[in-house]
Amino acid sequence: MAIKRSIKRLIFLTLSILMLVSAWTASPSRAAVPKLDQIRVAIFMQLPGKYVDTTAAATFSSAGGMNVGLRQPDGIHNWFSVAAAAQIRFAAEDYKVNVFESTNFSSALAVYKRIQTAKGAGYLTSIAKNGAIVYQVLEGTYNTAADATAAQSKWTADGELSKLAGGFKPVLQGPLHLESAPLASKADAAAAASSFGAAGIDAFVAVRSLQNGVVSYSVMVGAAVTDAELQIIKAAAAKAPGGSSLKEADPQSAYLLIRNDHSLSAKAESSSELYTFAGSDTKVSVSPAAADPIKLTERSNRTYRGLFELSELNGRMAVINELPFEQYLYSVVGVEMYPTWPSEALKAQAVAARSYALNKGFGFQIAHVVDTTLSQAYYGTGSERPTTIAAVNETEGEVALYEGKVIEALFSANGGGITADAKEIWNNSIAYLQSVKSPDASSEAGLHYWYRVVLPSGAIGYIRDDLLDETGQTTAAGSRIMQVNTNGTKVRKHPLIQDAVPLIAQADIGTKVVVIEKTIESNSMSWVRGPYSPQEMLTAMNVRLKTKLSGPVNTIEVSQRGPSGRATEILVNGQVLLVDKPDALRGTLGVQGSLPSTLFKIDETAKVVMLGAGSSTRTKPRDSQPVYTIGAGGKVEEASNANLFILDGDENVRAATKEPSFRFVGTGNGHGVGLSQYGALSLAQQGYDYQYILKYYYKDVTIAKE
Structure with missing residues (x-):
C-alpha cells in the first residue's frame, strides 16, 4: 500500500510539474485582431448631432472613365459607362424651385449667379420646349413640399432676383412624373422627350433597370408637386403623340432622371449630364472603369481610390467613398503627418490611424468614418506619397491593443510638452490615455523670433526679429530700445503672419520701439492669441453657450486645471463658464476661431494688484478707484493712459491696460490626448522605433497583427 501511495504521489507530482511547465512555456493568448477589408468614408452627409456637411450636387470624372x-x-x-475624362453630376430627385426660365442664356446665367451669391443651391439646366432650347434655373434640394414652398417665398421676395428675372415668378418642381413604356435606346427616349417638349411640356430622359436586369430608357413627363398637379399634366400630355399611354411613375423604384446641366461650364454650348436619382433605398454606384482614381469636384477637386455610393439620408444626398482599408490609410498618414518625416514616426501614425478607425466601427450610421478631423483627415490620392504608402505597407494589419481590445488611438498635432489625461479633456478616464511628458519643441525648429514692442504712439504689437536692429539704448527702466530697418514694416497682433487679422500699425525705417518681450513665432508648440476686448469675448462665448452671458466681461480666469495643467474650469466675472466638456473651452473662448489648446494662461491685461500701506492690497479692475503714479522728479499724476507698464523684481515688463482685455498665451495644438505627432517626430529623430513611440504615448498597450 505504501508503495502504491508513493507511486500515486509521484504521478501527482509529475502531473503538477508538467502543468506548471506548460503554464510557463505555452504561447501567450492573443485576442483576435479585427479585420476590415473595405472602409466607408463619408464625404458629404447630413447626420444631425454627429456630422453635417452637404452638397446639392456631386460631380465626378476619371481619366479612365x-x-x-x-x-x-x-x-x-x-447600368452604363461614362467616357474617359467626361464629367457627370448627381443630385437627389426631390423638391426644387424653378426660379427662372428663358430662351436667353445670358439672362439665365445672371439669375444663376444671383442664386450663388445668395448662398442658394442652384442648377442651370436646359430643356427642349416649344421648338426652342429653354434654360431653367432651379434651386434647392428640399425634402418636403413645405420646405420648397418656404424657399419659393424667399426667392419671390428677393428684389435683386426679381429685377433679373423680369417678372418671372418662381414655381415649384416636384418628384412626381408620368412615364412612358420602355424604349429601345437613349436616343429613342431623347426623341420622344423632344416630342412632348414641342407641346410645351417638360420632359426628360430617364434610365432604370427592368426586373430581368436589362437596362432600359424611358421618358419622364412633368415634375409635379402634388397628385392633383400631376393629373393636370396628364391631361395636357394626352394631346401629344404617345401621351395617352403615359403611366404614373413609381416613385419608390430606382431610376435616374437626366437633365442637361450648364452650371459648371457657364456656357450655352457646353453642358454635362445631371442625373437625379429617386426610389426608396436607392444606392447609386460610381466606380472607375480603369485603374485611374475618381475626381470629386465639390471636394476641392480631390481624387479618390475605390468607388462612390450616393444615397439619401435624412433628406439630403449622402456621398460615401468606399475603398480598401489599407489604401485609405495611405492618404490619412500623408495628411496627418508630413511625408518627409522619419519612417518610424510615419509608421507610428499608420498604426494609430488603423487602430482608431477599427475602434470606431460604423460610427456614422452608413459610414465608418468621415473625411475630416472629426474622425481623421483623409484627402484622397493627392496626399499619398511613397513614404506614407511604405509606412502603411510595412505595418500592414498592426494595431494597438489594451486588454485584448483595439484602443481608441487618439492623436493630436502637438502635446505642448505634456499630453493630456482623457479625463481633463472629456471628463472620461481611459486607462491607456494618461498624461506623459512629450518632446514637442521640434515644431519650433527654424522659426523666427518676434519682439513684442511699444510704438511711439503707445500701441503694442509684434515685429519679426529680422525687421529690427539694436540701438544700444535702453529706457530709464532698463528696457531695450530697437529700431525698424524696413519701410512699411507690419506690426502684428500676434507673433505670426496672419493676413486675416488686422494690423496694429505699420512702421518705417528709423522708428524706435521699446521691447517688452521676445518670443518664438507662434507655432504648433507655442502660441499667443489676443488681446481681445470684453465685447469680442462676450460675442464669441455667446455664439457657443447654451446659457448666454450678460455683459460686460470684466474678468476671465482659470479656476481648475487637470493633471497636465490644462484648463478644466473657467470663471467669467467669478461665475463658472458652463460647457459640456473641458475641451469645449477651446471653441468657447476662441475669437475668430478656436484656441489651439486648453494648455494656456490668461493675461487679464487690466488686472493689477497693488500693495499699499500696512500690506493692504487693491486689485484693478474690481476696485474702481483711480490709480496714481509717481514719475521722475516726484510728480504725482493719475494713470489715465490706455497702457501701464509694470516692472517686476526680475526686471520683466508687463503691459497692463486701463480697460479690460484678455490675452491667451499657450502651448500645444489639439486636444492633446494620446500620441503627439510632433512628439513622435522628436522620438523618431532620437532613434526610437514606432513600437516604442506608440507604447510611450498609449500606456500598457501591445502591438498585434492579424
Missing part, C-alpha cells in the same frame, strides 16, 4: 449603376444586396449592377 467610369461605370454607373445600382448597388443591391447581391452586389453592384452597372
Whole structure:
C-alpha cells in the first residue's frame, strides 16, 4: 500500500510539474485582431448631432472613365459607362424651385449667379420646349413640399432676383412624373422627350433597370408637386403623340432622371449630364472603369481610390467613398503627418490611424468614418506619397491593443510638452490615455523670433526679429530700445503672419520701439492669441453657450486645471463658464476661431494688484478707484493712459491696460490626448522605433497583427 501511495504521489507530482511547465512555456493568448477589408468614408452627409456637411450636387470624372449603376444586396449592377475624362453630376430627385426660365442664356446665367451669391443651391439646366432650347434655373434640394414652398417665398421676395428675372415668378418642381413604356435606346427616349417638349411640356430622359436586369430608357413627363398637379399634366400630355399611354411613375423604384446641366461650364454650348436619382433605398454606384482614381469636384477637386455610393439620408444626398482599408490609410498618414518625416514616426501614425478607425466601427450610421478631423483627415490620392504608402505597407494589419481590445488611438498635432489625461479633456478616464511628458519643441525648429514692442504712439504689437536692429539704448527702466530697418514694416497682433487679422500699425525705417518681450513665432508648440476686448469675448462665448452671458466681461480666469495643467474650469466675472466638456473651452473662448489648446494662461491685461500701506492690497479692475503714479522728479499724476507698464523684481515688463482685455498665451495644438505627432517626430529623430513611440504615448498597450 505504501508503495502504491508513493507511486500515486509521484504521478501527482509529475502531473503538477508538467502543468506548471506548460503554464510557463505555452504561447501567450492573443485576442483576435479585427479585420476590415473595405472602409466607408463619408464625404458629404447630413447626420444631425454627429456630422453635417452637404452638397446639392456631386460631380465626378476619371481619366479612365467610369461605370454607373445600382448597388443591391447581391452586389453592384452597372447600368452604363461614362467616357474617359467626361464629367457627370448627381443630385437627389426631390423638391426644387424653378426660379427662372428663358430662351436667353445670358439672362439665365445672371439669375444663376444671383442664386450663388445668395448662398442658394442652384442648377442651370436646359430643356427642349416649344421648338426652342429653354434654360431653367432651379434651386434647392428640399425634402418636403413645405420646405420648397418656404424657399419659393424667399426667392419671390428677393428684389435683386426679381429685377433679373423680369417678372418671372418662381414655381415649384416636384418628384412626381408620368412615364412612358420602355424604349429601345437613349436616343429613342431623347426623341420622344423632344416630342412632348414641342407641346410645351417638360420632359426628360430617364434610365432604370427592368426586373430581368436589362437596362432600359424611358421618358419622364412633368415634375409635379402634388397628385392633383400631376393629373393636370396628364391631361395636357394626352394631346401629344404617345401621351395617352403615359403611366404614373413609381416613385419608390430606382431610376435616374437626366437633365442637361450648364452650371459648371457657364456656357450655352457646353453642358454635362445631371442625373437625379429617386426610389426608396436607392444606392447609386460610381466606380472607375480603369485603374485611374475618381475626381470629386465639390471636394476641392480631390481624387479618390475605390468607388462612390450616393444615397439619401435624412433628406439630403449622402456621398460615401468606399475603398480598401489599407489604401485609405495611405492618404490619412500623408495628411496627418508630413511625408518627409522619419519612417518610424510615419509608421507610428499608420498604426494609430488603423487602430482608431477599427475602434470606431460604423460610427456614422452608413459610414465608418468621415473625411475630416472629426474622425481623421483623409484627402484622397493627392496626399499619398511613397513614404506614407511604405509606412502603411510595412505595418500592414498592426494595431494597438489594451486588454485584448483595439484602443481608441487618439492623436493630436502637438502635446505642448505634456499630453493630456482623457479625463481633463472629456471628463472620461481611459486607462491607456494618461498624461506623459512629450518632446514637442521640434515644431519650433527654424522659426523666427518676434519682439513684442511699444510704438511711439503707445500701441503694442509684434515685429519679426529680422525687421529690427539694436540701438544700444535702453529706457530709464532698463528696457531695450530697437529700431525698424524696413519701410512699411507690419506690426502684428500676434507673433505670426496672419493676413486675416488686422494690423496694429505699420512702421518705417528709423522708428524706435521699446521691447517688452521676445518670443518664438507662434507655432504648433507655442502660441499667443489676443488681446481681445470684453465685447469680442462676450460675442464669441455667446455664439457657443447654451446659457448666454450678460455683459460686460470684466474678468476671465482659470479656476481648475487637470493633471497636465490644462484648463478644466473657467470663471467669467467669478461665475463658472458652463460647457459640456473641458475641451469645449477651446471653441468657447476662441475669437475668430478656436484656441489651439486648453494648455494656456490668461493675461487679464487690466488686472493689477497693488500693495499699499500696512500690506493692504487693491486689485484693478474690481476696485474702481483711480490709480496714481509717481514719475521722475516726484510728480504725482493719475494713470489715465490706455497702457501701464509694470516692472517686476526680475526686471520683466508687463503691459497692463486701463480697460479690460484678455490675452491667451499657450502651448500645444489639439486636444492633446494620446500620441503627439510632433512628439513622435522628436522620438523618431532620437532613434526610437514606432513600437516604442506608440507604447510611450498609449500606456500598457501591445502591438498585434492579424
